[in-house]
Amino acid sequence: MVKAAALPRNETGIATVIGILKQQFGDRLQTGQAIREQHGHTTTWIDNQMPDAVVFPHSTQEVSEIVKTCAAHKVPVIGFGTGTSLEGHVNAPAGGISVDLMQMNQILAVHAEDLDVVVQPGVTREQLNTHLRDQGLFFPIDPGANASLGGMAATRASGTNAVRYGTMKDNVIALEAVMADGEIIRTAQRAKKTSAGYDLTRLLVGSEGTLGLITEITLKLQGIPEAISAARCSFASMDAACQAVMATIQYGIPVARIELLDVIAVRAVNNYSKLDLPESPLLLLEFHGSENGVAEQAEMFGQIAEEFGGTGFDWTGSTEERNKLWQARHDFYWASLQLKPGTTALATDVCVPISRLAECVNAATAKAEELDLFAPLVGHVGDGNFHISPLIDADNAEEVARTEQFVAWLAELAISMDGTCTGEHGIGQGKRAYLTKEIGPATRYMAAIKAALDPDNIMNPGKIL
Numbered sequence: 001m002v003k004a005a006a007l008p009r010n011e012t013g014i015a016t017v018i019g020i021l022k023q024q025f026g027d028r029l030q031t032g033q034a035i036r037e038q039h040g041h042t043t044t045w046i047d048n049q050m051p052d053a054v055v056f057p058h059s060t061q062e063v064s065e066i067v068k069t070c071a072a073h074k075v076p077v078i079g080f081g082t083g084t085s086l087e088g089h090v091n092a093p094a095g096g097i098s099v100d101l102m103q104m105n106q107i108l109a110v111h112a113e114d115l116d117v118v119v120q121p122g123v124t125r126e127q128l129n130t131h132l133r134d135q136g137l138f139f140p141i142d143p144g145a146n147a148s149l150g151g152m153a154a155t156r157a158s159g160t161n162a163v164r165y166g167t168m169k170d171n172v173i174a175l176e177a178v179m180a181d182g183e184i185i186r187t188a189q190r191a192k193k194t195s196a197g198y199d200l201t202r203l204l205v206g207s208e209g210t211l212g213l214i215t216e217i218t219l220k221l222q223g224i225p226e227a228i229s230a231a232r233c234s235f236a237s238m239d240a241a242c243q244a245v246m247a248t249i250q251y252g253i254p255v256a257r258i259e260l261l262d263v264i265a266v267r268a269v270n271n272y273s274k275l276d277l278p279e280s281p282l283l284l285l286e287f288h289g290s291e292n293g294v295a296e297q298a299e300m301f302g303q304i305a306e307e308f309g310g311t312g313f314d315w316t317g318s319t320e321e322r323n324k325l326w327q328a329r330h331d332f333y334w335a336s337l338q339l340k341p342g343t344t345a346l347a348t349d350v351c352v353p354i355s356r357l358a359e360c361v362n363a364a365t366a367k368a369e370e371l372d373l374f375a376p377l378v379g380h381v382g383d384g385n386f387h388i389s390p391l392i393d394a395d396n397a398e399e400v401a402r403t404e405q406f407v408a409w410l411a412e413l414a415i416s417m418d419g420t421c422t423g424e425h426g427i428g429q430g431k432r433a434y435l436t437k438e439i440g441p442a443t444r445y446m447a448a449i450k451a452a453l454d455p456d457n458i459m460n461p462g463k464i465l
Helices: 011-028 033-038 060-072 125-135 149-154 200-204 238-250 263-273 291-307 319-330 332-337 354-370 397-416 432-439 442-453
Strands: 053-055 077-080 097-100 107-111 116-119 172-179 184-186 212-220 227-234 255-261 282-289 311-316 348-351 377-380 385-388
Touching: 011 053, 011 060, 011 097, 033 053, 060 077, 060 097, 060 172, 060 184, 060 212, 077 149, 077 212, 107 125, 116 125, 125 149, 149 212, 172 200, 227 291, 227 319, 238 255, 238 282, 238 291, 238 354, 255 263, 255 319, 263 319, 263 332, 263 377, 282 291, 282 319, 291 311, 319 332, 348 397, 354 377, 354 385, 354 397, 397 432, 432 442
Parallel strands: 053 097, 077 097
Antiparallel strands: 107 116, 116 212, 172 184, 172 212, 227 282, 227 311, 255 282, 255 377, 348 385, 377 385
């Protein structure tokens, strides 16, 4: 595992805060080692850094009281959702209090006529879509994991539907948040657009808990399409598959999803999900619209795929078949681990302009092979974003070093192509080294915002900057 830097601890302050919060929250404050380990980071190769206590608030007012107590004694506050982030976001390098928001899981209001919903941060995307289904509505952002919507907002999550519906920054209308001094603020009303002052909503979306804790979210909704179809097509090479993706986007075909799996990834999902997909580079697609519209979109893609040597093109409107295919894609992380039992997957992601996609993917797979890394690749390639996940023995220092070299090289390659070191995972602890390389002096202005809003650096310290 990779050692994350520790920060100075405020032992006296931490002990004082735990005593105060224990009196206030009773059994809803826990200090046992097992639960503290669960609230350090567990889905990454970065070492687990436990908080000193975990508290489970039920309301925004309770979150405010927790933060005020921590602020008074300069004790770190780390927000926690489902713990599925991948770059060390919920580690506690200076110790402190983990605020687990999963018991704040109420859907507060559905405004079907306005296509929006108000939720607490512990609501998960699956919970929300189950609740909305009977009203003919859905929330489209789908990062794969059944993440909490608060965590998805905090990390500016994305996913398989981003090519059509955008990312969290495009789908959050307003937020309620508790800031570093414990004050509760609202960033906007429910209107779909506003020109009223600084855009605090988007400042907090993607801030990874370093500026405040999100306690309520107003989200855009979509109507469930009349027809949904899924398609698949195999290719002789990754280059051909990427060229087909680029042509599909450039021709303006309104695909809802377009996912790339390399040969290793296809083998993994075949084994794990009991499928029989051809073991060659594969594109999975989904089309949304009217019955005639999705048929036309599928036919247009089929013509493009044929131009680039695509084979086995098949599409279906069957809900059962479509769900089976996408569940297999979402299970890729767990499927990949079974290819090399006992290994750890380092899931890293980059995003580049669509015109550089083929070049970046080909270079990434070649570099992994050069470094003798077994690294399956998948991607939300409709917007130039892909994930490559070396499977490594975390106790093998030499293999870990080669993997660190690969991650750094890939981040810098993406940046050199006018891309980003992370399309959706976020910076956290794992990608701090690349942020300055990507945006240069702009990090100074990020630091100034952080210092102004959180002068004592108690909100998720050690992340982003």
